Amino acid sequence: MKHLVAAFILICGSVSAQSYQLGDLTITDAFSYPTTGRSGAGYFTLSNEGAADALLGVEADYPKVMLHKSMMKDGVMTMEHQMRVVVPTQGQIEFAPGGYHVMFMGLKEGWGVGDDIKATLIFETSGSLDVTFKVIERP
Numbered sequence: 001m002k003h004l005v006a007a008f009i010l011i012c013g014s015v016s017a018q019s020y021q022l023g024d025l026t027i028t029d030a031f032s033y034p035t036t037g038r039s040g041a042g043y044f045t046l047s048n049e050g051a052a053d054a055l056l057g058v059e060a061d062y063p064k065v066m067l068h069k070s071m072m073k074d075g076v077m078t079m080e081h082q083m084r085v086v087v088p089t090q091g092q093i094e095f096a097p098g099g100y101h102v103m104f105m106g107l108k109e110g111w112g113v114g115d116d117i118k119a120t121l122i123f124e125t126s127g128s129l130d131v132t133f134k135v136i137e138r139p
């Protein structure tokens with residue numbers, strides 16, 4: 001019976017089922033898209049119930065991991081390295097395609113649907129939080 005319940009959760013649970021808590025911070029919807037290249041991006045929603053904090057970086061088992069922000073500059077989509085992403089007091093920030101994202105670089109092999117990308121988010125005051133980015137189908 002336990003097995004049946006687990007299977008049911010696997011099939012019906014959306015990405016949002018998994019959330020991660022660190023003090024007043026909550027991470028939901030941590031996901032990535034499949035990639036065949038040397039880099040991949042991670043996305044999530046970050047809610048803050050308390051005082052302002054800042055995301056300083058991400059650690060993972062890849063040669064280079066950075067916080068990036070995609071933006072239009074003179075009609076060209078560019079990515080800018082972010083040293084510090086502020087998490088406002090009782091606010092929410094979205095890491096999503098076309099905006100903030102975690103950039104994983106130097107991948108040896110691509111990511112496929114169902115892969116788990118493990119990473120640690122480093123916050124200025126709250127400390128560090130382990131999250132898993134689930135690789136899901138591109139919409």
Ligand SMILES: [Cu+2]
Binds near residue numbers: 041068101102
């Ligand atoms: Cu990027």
